[in-house]
Amino acid sequence: MENREALLEQIRRAYTARGKGALEALMAEFHQEAVFTLVGDQQALAVAGSALGHSQVKEGMTKFIDTFEFVERDILSELVDGDRAAVHSRVTVRFRPKNFLHKTDLLDLFRFKDGKIIELIEFADTALIGKMMS
Numbered sequence: 001m002e003n004r005e006a007l008l009e010q011i012r013r014a015y016t017a018r019g020k021g022a023l024e025a026l027m028a029e030f031h032q033e034a035v036f037t038l039v040g041d042q043q044a045l046a047v048a049g050s051a052l053g054h055s056q057v058k059e060g061m062t063k064f065i066d067t068f069e070f071v072e073r074d075i076l077s078e079l080v081d082g083d084r085a086a087v088h089s090r091v092t093v094r095f096r097p098k099n100f101l102h103k104t105d106l107l108d109l110f111r112f113k114d115g116k117i118i119e120l121i122e123f124a125d126t127a128l129i130g131k132m133m134s
Contacts, residue, residue: 031116040126095132
């Protein structure tokens with residue numbers, strides 16, 4: 001699964017599932033021992049931090065899908081090196097509880113194992129997330 005196009009196709013499947021709110025399809029792309037990290041200070045933003053293992057990642061993704069709708073995603077750049085990939089995206093995101101719509105950039109760092117995403121580290125505008133959630 002270390003083929004560049006195969007890894008990018010898997011990332012696109014995960015992004016498509018996330019955009020549709022299709023939790024099971026999204027989770028099918030993750031390894032059972034997956035780790036998801038939203039980089040940021042947990043004291044400043046409670047949703048920052050890491051989820052360890054498939055069930056915790058699924059729980060976290062459920063909350064994110066329920067709270068933040070990805071209305072549109074434009075992939076600006078993609079880099080693949082062996083079993084790792086980096087994707088810079090510009091997303092239009094809706095904060096569902098208040099129906100706020102914002103455009104922001106994300107940087108996702110992926111690592112793959114056994115044909116699945118074993119690690120996803122996401123860099124987002126945590127100040128914007130905090131503002132939307134306040």
